[in-house]
Amino acid sequence: MLEIAGLHGFYGESHVLHGVDLSVRAGEVVTIVGRNGAGKTTTLRAVMGILQKRSGSIRVMGTETIKLPPERVARLGVGYVPEERGIFASLNVTENLMLPPTLAPGGMTTEEIYRLFPNLKDRAKSQGSKLTGGEQQMLAIARVLRTGAKFLLLDEPTEGLAPVIVQQIGRVLETIKERNLTVLLVEQNFRFAARVSDRHYVMESGKIIDAIGRSEIAGKMERLEEYLGV
Amino acid sequence: MSATALFGQLLLGLINGSFYAMLSLGLAIIFGLLAIVNAAQGAFYMLGAFIAWMLFQYLGIGYWASFVLAPLAVAIIGMILERTLIRRVYNLDHLYGLLLTLGLFQIIQGMFVHWYGTSGQPYDYPDILTGGHNLGFMFLPTYRAWVVVASLIFCFGTWYAIEKTRLGAYLRAATENPTLVRAFGINVPMLVTLAFGGGVALAGLAGVLAAPIYQVNPLMGGNILTTVFAVVVVGGFGSILGAIVTGLALGVLEGFSKVFYPEASNMVIFAVMIVVLMIKPAGLFGRER
Amino acid sequence: MALEIGELSASAAKTRGIDWLGLAVGIAILVVAPFLIYPVFLIKLLCMALFACAFNLMIGGGGLLSFGHAAFFGGGAYIAAETAKNFGFPFEFALLAGVASATFLGFLFGVIAIRRQGLFFAMITLALAQAVYFLALRLPFTHSEDGIQAVPRGWLFGVVDLKDNFAMYYVTAAIFLAGYLLVARVWKSPFGQVLRAIKDNQPRMISLGYPVDRYKLMNFVLSAALSGLAGSLKAMGLGLATLTDVDFTTSIAVVLMVLLGGMGTLLGPVVGAIISVSMDDYLAGIGIPVPVVIGVIFVVIILVFRRGIVGEVVHYWRKWQARKPATRA
Numbered sequence: 001m002l003e004i005a006g007l008h009g010f011y012g013e014s015h016v017l018h019g020v021d022l023s024v025r026a027g028e029v030v031t032i033v034g035r036n037g038a039g040k041t042t043t044l045r046a047v048m049g050i051l052q053k054r055s056g057s058i059r060v061m062g063t064e065t066i067k068l069p070p071e072r073v074a075r076l077g078v079g080y081v082p083e084e085r086g087i088f089a090s091l092n093v094t095e096n097l098m099l100p101p102t103l104a105p106g107g108m109t110t111e112e113i114y115r116l117f118p119n120l121k122d123r124a125k126s127q128g129s130k131l132t133g134g135e136q137q138m139l140a141i142a143r144v145l146r147t148g149a150k151f152l153l154l155d156e157p158t159e160g161l162a163p164v165i166v167q168q169i170g171r172v173l174e175t176i177k178e179r180n181l182t183v184l185l186v187e188q189n190f191r192f193a194a195r196v197s198d199r200h201y202v203m204e205s206g207k208i209i210d211a212i213g214r215s216e217i218a219g220k221m222e223r224l225e226e227y228l229g230v
Numbered sequence: 231m232s233a234t235a236l237f238g239q240l241l242l243g244l245i246n247g248s249f250y251a252m253l254s255l256g257l258a259i260i261f262g263l264l265a266i267v268n269a270a271q272g273a274f275y276m277l278g279a280f281i282a283w284m285l286f287q288y289l290g291i292g293y294w295a296s297f298v299l300a301p302l303a304v305a306i307i308g309m310i311l312e313r314t315l316i317r318r319v320y321n322l323d324h325l326y327g328l329l330l331t332l333g334l335f336q337i338i339q340g341m342f343v344h345w346y347g348t349s350g351q352p353y354d355y356p357d358i359l360t361g362g363h364n365l366g367f368m369f370l371p372t373y374r375a376w377v378v379v380a381s382l383i384f385c386f387g388t389w390y391a392i393e394k395t396r397l398g399a400y401l402r403a404a405t406e407n408p409t410l411v412r413a414f415g416i417n418v419p420m421l422v423t424l425a426f427g428g429g430v431a432l433a434g435l436a437g438v439l440a441a442p443i444y445q446v447n448p449l450m451g452g453n454i455l456t457t458v459f460a461v462v463v464v465g466g467f468g469s470i471l472g473a474i475v476t477g478l479a480l481g482v483l484e485g486f487s488k489v490f491y492p493e494a495s496n497m498v499i500f501a502v503m504i505v506v507l508m509i510k511p512a513g514l515f516g517r518e519r
Numbered sequence: 520m521a522l523e524i525g526e527l528s529a530s531a532a533k534t535r536g537i538d539w540l541g542l543a544v545g546i547a548i549l550v551v552a553p554f555l556i557y558p559v560f561l562i563k564l565l566c567m568a569l570f571a572c573a574f575n576l577m578i579g580g581g582g583l584l585s586f587g588h589a590a591f592f593g594g595g596a597y598i599a600a601e602t603a604k605n606f607g608f609p610f611e612f613a614l615l616a617g618v619a620s621a622t623f624l625g626f627l628f629g630v631i632a633i634r635r636q637g638l639f640f641a642m643i644t645l646a647l648a649q650a651v652y653f654l655a656l657r658l659p660f661t662h663s664e665d666g667i668q669a670v671p672r673g674w675l676f677g678v679v680d681l682k683d684n685f686a687m688y689y690v691t692a693a694i695f696l697a698g699y700l701l702v703a704r705v706w707k708s709p710f711g712q713v714l715r716a717i718k719d720n721q722p723r724m725i726s727l728g729y730p731v732d733r734y735k736l737m738n739f740v741l742s743a744a745l746s747g748l749a750g751s752l753k754a755m756g757l758g759l760a761t762l763t764d765v766d767f768t769t770s771i772a773v774v775l776m777v778l779l780g781g782m783g784t785l786l787g788p789v790v791g792a793i794i795s796v797s798m799d800d801y802l803a804g805i806g807i808p809v810p811v812v813i814g815v816i817f818v819v820i821i822l823v824f825r826r827g828i829v830g831e832v833v834h835y836w837r838k839w840q841a842r843k844p845a846t847r848a
């Protein structure tokens with residue numbers, strides 16, 4: 001589904017990604033963990049084509065995308081939930097939800113989405129700027145589930161949210177898994193990540209420094225905590 | 231003073247106001263997406279009128295076909311300029327966009343002045359819109375009534391398209407965060423080109439509507455541009471409806487002052503601008519940025 | 520991304536004091552020029568150059584782009600012409616009257632416009648200048664389309680008869696030189712440094728407690744006053760003040776000169792004025808539409824060399840200087 005090899009990324013003159021290698025197979029949920037500033041968000045932005053100064057290889061569903069603009073990457077069936085959620089303040093909830101065009105058949109219907117996110121239905125006419133952090137996150141995820149994207153990039157979906165909402169997002173991720181979607185998840189909340197992920201990559205200073213399978217997690221918990229500095 | 235004169239001037243004010251509204255509406259759309267103040271907007275207004283006139287003069291094509299063709303031609307010219315030249319300054323200081331479009335304005339206006347002089351060419355009313363109705367308190371020329379109705383339809387149609395349709399939602403979203411809209415699979419560079427075309431087409435349409443009322447004159451664009459800038463400063467760039475309302479209101483106000491104090495009619499919009507700047511620097515509908 | 524405004528500060532800091540050699544060459548050129556070129560043309564050229572320097576003071580110092588400087592130039596021209604012709608003011612008092620009126624106008628514009636920046640500042644100054652244009656069209660003393668013609672130059676301090684073109688030229692040259700040196704002086708002064716700091720980072724200067732708007736306003740008024748001086752001098756030298764002087768095209772012309780020569784460079788506006796005034800003259804002679812050429816130059820400068828002629832030269836000179844030691848090593 002995704003193969004990244006030797007990915008370098010830059011913000012202007014500053015070199016942020018130093019040869020990232022990772023891969024995600026179809027149907028997997030894979031997490032990238034790492035400290036703040038490690039380059040996790042930048043990696044997702046590079047995959048989406050939002051970060052334009054990049055080199056190396058990124059193959060999405062077999063297509064080389066290192067030279068493609070974001071809209072072409074998205075059209076391959078990629079859904080992006082950015083760290084800052086990116087809810088449009090001037091659009092109401094329904095407009096935000098309906099904004100991303102359908103990329104492939106098989107996306108969730110509006111009813112299914114409202115069943116999964118009941119509070120969005122109540123706030124359908126609210127302006128995007130009026131939502132709480134939790135509602136924004138729900139909306140940001142809901143909006144890509146509608147499009148039929150087969151591969152989702154989620155950047156810290158639990159960041160700054162109350163435990164109840166984190167649980168709710170956990171349930172959403174389980175639903176996503178049941179629907180057999182592929183997910184590349186960036187997460188600092190390791191407990192949350194451990195519950196839903198098949199595998200973990202550890203990122204530091206713009207490189208992947210370790211990979212941990214599901215079965216190894218229990219044994220490597222200590223090492224992980226060291227990586228994350230908790 | 232006769233009521234006929236008063237209402238006649240008010241009607242003309244309303245017509246001018248709807249031209250201001252269409253031009254500043256186009257400016258607002260373009261500014262929202264491109265962060266450029268399009269100084270060539272006046273030139274596109276003039277082009278709309280001139281293309282209609284040329285279609286008739288050289289090809290015998292009448293008003294109604296020109297009503298569609300001229301704005302379309304203006305849109306195409308605008309889109310070509312956006313693709314080839316204007317696009318190159320998006321990442322520069324916004325003032326470069328203003329200077330570049332000012333250069334384009336000079337080129338377009340200069341060429342027409344060179345070819346056609348500054349005296350103005352007459353352009354006829356379409357047959358079915360000649361004549362008028364006596365409403366008792368005033369004489370209402372049919373063509374002027376049509377201009378008011380048509381421009382209101384286009385202004386509010388644009389408002390509807392932006393606020394209520396899917397394409398409009400793309401536009402508003404791209405105004406806020408173009409990168410993310412691209413990441414959803416929408417071709418924003420194309421959207422920007424279309425928006426520029428649409429924004430200048432509104433000016434072109436106003437030009438066609440204006441052609442039979444005023445003469446078709448190469449300088450008509452420069453004259454309206456400064457007024458439209460003042461309208462934009464008064465209204466601010468924040469809201470589509472705000473641009474329409476401000477344009478109409480200032481046009482009517484200008485019409486009023488023509489009746490009561492003609493010497494000052496050119497100044498009244500600038501006076502309003504000064505007052506608004508003192509009270510609300512961001513403009514009536516603007517957001518401070 | 521900011522406007523590409525030449526770094527005058529750097530060169531100013533290096534050459535402490537005045538560049539005597541440059542000044543000597545400049546004065547020599549000014550002295551010799553009227554023997555080679557028709558003095559009245561030179562008078563016009565120097566007035567436009569002074570106007571461009573004044574405009575440059577504002578954009579180079581404050582980073583503010585005004586589209587309404589014709590109001591100050593033309594306003595000064597009208598007042599100087601009127602006072603000299605109909606009030607019988609002597610030359611120097613007519614100039615003073617012109618400068619005073621432009622200063623007052625600049626203060627009004629500034630108070631209204633200075634609160635907004637960037638695009639809005641440009642649009643507001645344009646609209647205000649248009650209001651001044653309409654005033655000039657309506658007020659009786661400006662004689663609408665005809666303008667004020669046949670303005671007597673009079674005598675400088677009652678001793679020098681300015682009817683002589685050479686005398687008028689040398690007076691103009693002296694005033695131009697004084698204006699040019701004033702701009703240079705302002706830029707090197709602490710006032711100029713504060714202005715540049717504001718241009719680079721306004722929020723920071725506000726938080727440091729600088730009255731940012733007052734600095735910008737002072738700079739704007741100074742620029743308006745110098746523009747008024749240029750306009751008054753033009754009215755006296757050429758003997759007329761017309762609607763063209765307050766017209767939008769004049770506002771654009773000065774933007775072009777400064778852009779062409781290089782914003783924020785000392786010499787840029789002068790170079791821009793020389794090219795643009797000579798070009799106007801030449802094009803008018805062969806019937807190529809001037810506005811089209813001006814428009815094309817705008818487009819080319821903005822797409823190809825935003826630093827302007829002098830700015831680009833300085834830029835490449837510095838690059839070359841920076842590379843030299845490396846190649847030697």
Ligand SMILES: Nc1ncnc2c1ncn2[C@@H]1O[C@H](COP(=O)(O)OP(=O)(O)O)[C@@H](O)[C@H]1O
Pocket residue numbers: 011014016034035036037038039040041042043
């Ligand atoms: N827009 C930007 N411009 C310049 N540097 C940036 C930008 N965004 C992030 N960085 C830098 O890139 C590095 C990686 O950032 P990021 O990918 O956001 O880290 P993470 O998501 O792992 O916390 C950090 O050192 C950060 O300071």
Ligand SMILES: [Mg+2]
Pocket residue numbers: 040041042083
């Ligand atoms: Mg991050």
